[in-house]
Amino acid sequence: MRHSLPIAPQFYVTAPQPCPYLEGRMERKLFTALQGETAEKLNNSLSKQGFRRSQNVLYRPSCAECSACLSARIRVADFAPSKSQKRVMKRNRTLQRGASSPWATEAQYALFRDYLDSRHAAGGMADMDLFEFAAMVEETPIRTRLIEYREGDEYPKGDPYEGLRAVSLTDVLDDGVSMVYSFFTPELMRNSLGTYLILDHIEIARHLGLPYVYLGYWVPGSDKMGYKAKFKGVEIFRHGHWEDLTHPDDYSADINPLSVDPIAEQVARITLPDSGP
Template identity: 55%
Template sequence: MTQHSRDTPQFYLTAPSPCPYLPGQEERKVFTHLVGDKAAELNDLLTHGGFRRSQSIAYRPACENCRACTSVRVLTAEFTPTRSQRRVIDLNRDLVGEAKASAPTSEQYSAFRAYIDSRHRDGGMADMTVLDYAMMVEDSHVNTQLIEYRVRGMDTSVTGRGEGELIAAALTDRLSDGLSMVYSFYEPEHAARSLGTFMILDHIERAKAMGLPYVYLGYWVAGSRKMDYKRRFQPQERLHPDRWTRIDE
């Protein structure tokens, strides 16, 4: 019988299921567990190879007849917001983002539930309970934070905190070379603020301030309208079979 070290990751392949991005396609994923003392190091390595994290699982598409999913990372040092992105920044100058330990709260779940019900009621997260949400936030063996965005408060100049209601939040991993946005959500009543775009712009500025060259945005899916927004953050690199390739569109 072959013996495997507990530090050696074992990879598994899911059964085919309907693709959530491209009608008529099926998806399969290869995945492994991120546990133990080497979890953060392994998460770094796998993210560089196009994997994403969900709780203590790292996964990557392994579809038999499609290669549309492409990993994307923004080059933070060279990024300059477009005119429309500057408008989004101006629209949200009353918000303060504060990085916190990845601990779930009822306020977060309320915003998460409202977001899912409004934007993704037919998606894979539609049935997530408060316990499922807590697992999504807490079940991590890597360096993870939850950044909360609140309305700017009177004490901001002293403490840097917002005091108002929770407007949005982003679950984010700190990698050796960047920030990886695992999942973000917002109160749908504030959709006019373009909060999804704002949180990406804020993460780019955070990565710059930390001296990190990349913000990882997950997968851009050619032909999927819901993923097309990721093309707007330029310059960026996309992972092709043999290397990351710079894209300037």
């Protein structure tokens, strides 16, 4: 009788560093490598357990005294746009979507740099150069797409973005699409492009027959993350399972040294895929 042995990746913890979401706090991540023939299965399995991908690494927050960061996803079948989200779709109706294999360009990097300088100048990516940006986009062992949004087929001469208005690096999972990283032109802040990209990914998932759109982390108390809680059908991963997101004020970002289980217990509860077909 044939038996399939489980995949046994090694898990590690990063050194503490300043939290990008809540001022004055330190963050720590639990992570593992994403590589080899089992990468696709591992990414699918751990994404369902609150992990996120960054290049060839899967990670999940594991801070010593804080459990504010909550992985979020949208149930496509239960989503219906609000009045304000319908206005966002209308404001951006002229954008044209195009999808391709993950390949970095100088125009994307120009847009990425202006986005960072405008919104995340003090973040961990602030010093990323073109080669590091290309690695972020291109180094992936799984099924990934680069989704670009342009304002028409032509652009003004000298436009450093070459007509680009927004970009999303998106993984295709077995149960949804995962928005790994998105950025857009800061000049169109009033267009709510961050919200629009999520709305469009809901349509992409619906077209593909996939039930979820994975949004990354929602953090109560972080203004940067507040917009994610405004989508109908949002779930969060908490206490080892997915549950409906209720009112944002029901969740606390307070520090509590008992809110995080020991690393060994966290790892022991992770469900791994088997190596079979």
